[in-house]
Amino acid sequence: MSTYTADVTWTLKEGEDFASGRYSRGHTLSFDAGMTLPGSASPHVVGRWAVKEAVDPEEMLTAALSSCHMLTFLHLARQAGFRAMAYRDHAEGVMGEIAPGRQAVTRVTLHPRIEWSGPAPDAESLAQLHHAAHEGCFIANSVRTEVVVA
Known part of the structure; x- marks a missing residue:
């Protein structure tokens, strides 16, 4: 069994008003290899209180599904x-309502484009490889989100 960690840090800035919701959603995400990324809520969710230059959880989920699929596919x-x-993949995550007042990333569509050296798989073999990659992807196996390879 493997364990994965991430440290998430947020601090109220001078002049912000937490009680009224007038505060930045900007924070940092630090990972065990020493990488730190700027994080935020999505501008689609909190508007001007988001940090547009930061990655949001919905983007991270979309990227995690794409990355996991790619790594499994390549193997x-x-x-x-x-x-x-x-x-190369241009993954698209879609937020949708799953119950009154509840939303989720309900669908992630992957658009992989692969360059091959030597013989490339035919359409049927390529589809089988993508299906097997989806079945083997740890992240896809961890979520209820529909993942589609276009």
Whole structure:
């Protein structure tokens, strides 16, 4: 069993009013390898109190699903004898209502584009590799969000 950690830190800034909701949602996200990222709530959720230059949880979930799918896909493609040279994805997460007053990232669509060296998988083999990558992705197995490969 593996354990993963992240440290999330937020501090009320001088002049902000926590009680009225007038405070920055900006914070930092630090990971075990020493990487620190600026985080925030989404501007779609809190408007001007978001930090536009920071990553929000919905973006991180979308990126985590895309990254996990890619890493699993590359491993399976290598095992199948294919040689990938580049992989690019423009993943899109969609927020939707799941019950009155409750929202969730309900769908993430992946748009992978892969460059191959040598023989590339045919359409059926490519679809099978993507299906197997989805089944093997730890993050996809951890969420209820629908993940679609377009």
